[in-house]
Amino acid sequence: MYQREIVNQKPVYLYAFGMANPVLGSGAYGTILRFSSHRKEFSAGFKLTNKIRMQLMAVIFGLESLKRPCNIRLFVRSSCIIRAIKSETIPKQGSFRSSDETNQNLQLWDRLINASKLHKIHFLGSDEFAGEGNRESCTQLALEASENTQLLTDSGFVADERIAFTK
Numbered sequence: 001m002y003q004r005e006i007v008n009q010k011p012v013y014l015y016a017f018g019m020a021n022p023v024l025g026s027g028a029y030g031t032i033l034r035f036s037s038h039r040k041e042f043s044a045g046f047k048l049t050n051k052i053r054m055q056l057m058a059v060i061f062g063l064e065s066l067k068r069p070c071n072i073r074l075f076v077r078s079s080c081i082i083r084a085i086k087s088e089t090i091p092k093q094g095s096f097r098s099s100d101e102t103n104q105n106l107q108l109w110d111r112l113i114n115a116s117k118l119h120k121i122h123f124l125g126s127d128e129f130a131g132e133g134n135r136e137s138c139t140q141l142a143l144e145a146s147e148n149t150q151l152l153t154d155s156g157f158v159a160d161e162r163i164a165f166t167k
Contacts, residue, residue, distance in 0.1 A: 009071040010036060011122075014062040016076045017138040018054025019146065026151060027051065029058035030141025032134050033065065040065070041137070045145035049154040054142070055081060056108040063115035075124040075135060082123050084109060085116045107156060 013034040020027030028045040042061055046054070055078045063072075076082065084091055090109040 011073045012066065012070045013073045013124075013134070014059070014075070015134045015138040016055070016058035016062055016074070017135070017142050018051060018056070018058045018078075019139075019142050020049055020051040020054055021146070022051075025049070026146060027054040027154075028142040028146035028148075029054045029061070030138040030143075030145065031058045031062040032138050032141070033062055034134065041141055043141040043145035045148045045151045046154040046157075047151040049157045052078070052080075053105060053108060053154060053157060056105065056112055058138075058142075060108065060111050060115055063119065064111075066119070069118045070120070072119045072121045073124050074121050081112065084112060085121060086123075088113055088117065105156075 013032075015032040015034075016029070017031075018027065018029040025048045026046060027049040029043060031042040033040045033042075042065070044057075044061075055076065059074070059076055059081055066072075074085075080091055090106060090113060
């Protein structure tokens with residue numbers, strides 16, 4: 001589909017939120033897709049992960065769940081994710097990617113860039129949809145997923161060997 005055709009489509013709103021508990025090591029994400037009167041909600045919780053992985057997974061899951069190129073209005077709080085999508089490049093360590101982040105997230109960054117290239121994406125600021133409740137709902141989805149007793153395993157996460165995690 002040509003970019004011009006995408007721009008003329010009605011927008012799909014994508015709200016993404018990722019969180020992690022640095023003490024427990026667990027984390028979760030919440031994603032909401034809204035198109036006209038349709039709304040889909042997705043969330044998942046993980047035993048051992050980190051915040052940036054959950055933020056990345058929230059956006060990736062939303063983008064990859066779309067079946068065709070779309071005109072997207074994206075709200076995500078992570079400035080490094082916004083910059084990566086805008087520049088279509090994986091952030092370099094020490095630039096705006098956290099200095100302690102290892103190569104374990106490179107696969108997710110690559111998935112994010114590839115998934116975003118299919119769509120026309122406009123970034124929403126928090127003031128552009130204040131009062132709609134979607135941002136709060138997205139956060140609530142992640143909180144509920146993090147409290148699930150059946151947390152998933154984040155197979156791409158490698159725990160920092162300097163930190164001792166307990167069951």
